[in-house]
Each structure stands twice: as C-alpha cells, then as structure tokens.
Amino acid sequence: MSVTTSKKETLSYKASPLPFMGQKRNFSKKFMDELGKMPNDLIIIDLFGGSGILSHSAKVAKPDCRVIYNDFDNFQLRLKSIQVTNDLIAFARSILSEYPRNNRVPEEPKKQILKRIKQAQSDHGYIDYISLSSSFLFSGKYALSYDELAKEGWYNKVRRSDFKADGYLDGVELVCFDYRDLYNQFKDVEGVVFIIDPPYLQTQSTTYKEHWNLGQHLDTLTVLQSEKFFYFTSSKSNIIELMDWLDSHAFMPSPFKYCKRLSHKQMVSGLNSYEDIMFVKG
Numbered sequence: 001m002s003v004t005t006s007k008k009e010t011l012s013y014k015a016s017p018l019p020f021m022g023q024k025r026n027f028s029k030k031f032m033d034e035l036g037k038m039p040n041d042l043i044i045i046d047l048f049g050g051s052g053i054l055s056h057s058a059k060v061a062k063p064d065c066r067v068i069y070n071d072f073d074n075f076q077l078r079l080k081s082i083q084v085t086n087d088l089i090a091f092a093r094s095i096l097s098e099y100p101r102n103n104r105v106p107e108e109p110k111k112q113i114l115k116r117i118k119q120a121q122s123d124h125g126y127i128d129y130i131s132l133s134s135s136f137l138f139s140g141k142y143a144l145s146y147d148e149l150a151k152e153g154w155y156n157k158v159r160r161s162d163f164k165a166d167g168y169l170d171g172v173e174l175v176c177f178d179y180r181d182l183y184n185q186f187k188d189v190e191g192v193v194f195i196i197d198p199p200y201l202q203t204q205s206t207t208y209k210e211h212w213n214l215g216q217h218l219d220t221l222t223v224l225q226s227e228k229f230f231y232f233t234s235s236k237s238n239i240i241e242l243m244d245w246l247d248s249h250a251f252m253p254s255p256f257k258y259c260k261r262l263s264h265k266q267m268v269s270g271l272n273s274y275e276d277i278m279f280v281k282g
C-alpha cells in the first residue's frame with residue numbers, strides 16, 4: 001500500500017490500509033480525476049463503502065464536499081483493531097524469523113502463534129482475521145474466525161511492516177445502512193453524487209456480510225436513475241450484456257447508454273484477463 005502527502009498535508013492512500021476483497025484500488029486515480037471535474041458543493045455518497053477507499057479518495061479530491069461512507073461491513077472495527085493486529089503479526093514475525101519465507105509453516109510455530117491469537121481474542125473480544133490471513137494463507141484466501149484460520153495450512157508470508165491507517169477517514173462521515181435506505185434518504189436532494197459499487201454478479205464475496213442472489217444484483221440498477229453517479233462492475237458480471245440486450249430489444253433503455261466508460265484490465269493466471277469497469281454520469 002502506498003501513501004503520499006499532498007501540498008495540503010492530506011494523507012492520500014492509493015489502496016485500502018487493510019486487505020479488502022473487491023476494493024477499487026485500481027480506479028482510485030481515474031475516479032479522483034473524474035470527480036475532480038464535478039462541482040465543489042456536492043454531497044458524495046458511497047453506498048457500498050467496503051474498505052472506504054473511494055470515500056477516502058473522494059475526500060482527498062474534493063476536500064470541501066460532504067462525503068458519506070456507508071460502512072455496511074463495519075470496516076471501522078478492523079481499523080480500530082490495527083494495534084492488536086500489528087502486535088500479533090509482530091509476534092508471528094519473531095517466531096517465524098528462522099523459517100523460510102513462502103514455505104509451509106510447521107505445526108509447532110503455528111500452534112504457538114494460534115495460542116497467542118486465542119489469548120488476544122479473549123482479551124480484546126475481536127480479532128481481525130481477514131488481515132491476519134494475509135500473513136499466513138495463500139493470496140485471496142481469507143479466514144473469518146479462529147477455527148477457520150486454525151484449520152488451514154499456513155505459509156510463512158508474514159508481513160514485514162505494520163499496518164497503518166493514520167488519517168484515513170479524516171473528514172469522512174460514517175453511517176451504516178442498507179444501501180436502499182441510504183439512497184432513499186438522499187435521492188431527492190440536490191447536488192448528490194452516488195458511488196455505486198455493489199458485490200459483483202458471479203464473483204466470490206465470502207468476506208462480505210451477506211451473499212447476494214441475482215435479484216439483489218439487479219435491484220442495484222434502480223439507483224441508476226440518479227442524475228450523477230459512478231457505477232462499478234466487471235466484465236465477469238453479465239450486467240452490461242443483459243442491459244444492452246434489453247435495450248436493443250426495446251424492453252428498456254440501458255442505464256449505461258449515455259455514461260462515460262473507463263476500464264482497467266486485470267490479469268489473472270496465465271493469459272487470462274478481465275476488465276474492471278467504471279461508468280460515470282454527471
């Protein structure tokens with residue numbers, strides 16, 4: 001994760017300070033550029049806030065605007081637990097220092113580290129297992145509980161430095177609502193721009209609070225009636241294709257028809273790739 005400081009001494013994060021599946025780190029620059037072209041008296045509402053990186057980027061790009069981050073997953077609890085997470089990782093670093101990196105962690109050191117995690121769980125009541133996972137599990141694999149972490153095979157991928165999130169959500173308003181309730185509160189307010197980054201159709205989202213079915217994915221299209229929005233999706237999800245089909249068969253106009261489309265190519269294993277897409281209206 002890279003952090004820079006702007007002329008106004010505002011900390012600017014290019015990615016979420018903690019691991020978060022589906023965060024829009026690759027769009028942070030394009031998003032800020034597009035938002036920068038919009039007026040300075042907006043209310044920016046991040047309906048599917050996730051890690052908060054888009055809310056953070058919005059506040060950096062538009063410091064005078066009101067920015068509302070819908071923290072549906074309680075990411076702030078993970079941020080508040082950073083010290084505990086860092087202490088546990090520092091302990092693991094000392095235990096694993098004599099073991100080769102990226103190799104399987106033998107049972108004995110794993111047991112020692114798990115014992116410390118269990119103790120921390122009873123001392124603090126909450127442990128950020130998602131952040132811990134990135135030090136022990138294959139990339140993209142996350143445990144959500146002690147039992148899940150304990151049952152996995154571990155690899156020595158322990159972080160070399162502390163997590164840091166100083167100033168990350170400075171000036172951002174935090175709320176926690178179902179996105180429809182938040183949308184309804186603001187849909188008739190002047191000068192609102194909605195950031196809409198729902199869980200994607202046909203992508204894994206096991207670390208999110210709830211699993212979505214097709215109807216729930218389609219429901220998010222109802223918030224595209226607003227005057228100004230950023231909508232994120234991917235070529236892996238078939239939403240755009242479906243909208244284009246309905247449009248070309250005269251069922252309904254595609255909500256993306258008059259939007260600006262920006263994309264980012266994501267390489268996966270071998271020669272495979274897919275596109276992350278951002279639509280901008282307003």
Ligand SMILES: C[S@@+](CC[C@H](N)C(=O)[O-])C[C@H]1O[C@@H](n2cnc3c(N)ncnc32)[C@H](O)[C@@H]1O
Pocket residue numbers: 016020021022023024025047048049050051052053054070072073177178179180197198199200208209210
């Ligand atoms: C693709 S992620 C958003 C990622 C975020 N833009 C970022 O860059 O970190 C979708 C988020 O929507 C959340 N979510 C799921 N159901 C929701 C609901 N009913 N209302 C609001 N958010 C919801 C998920 O838990 C997840 O955090």
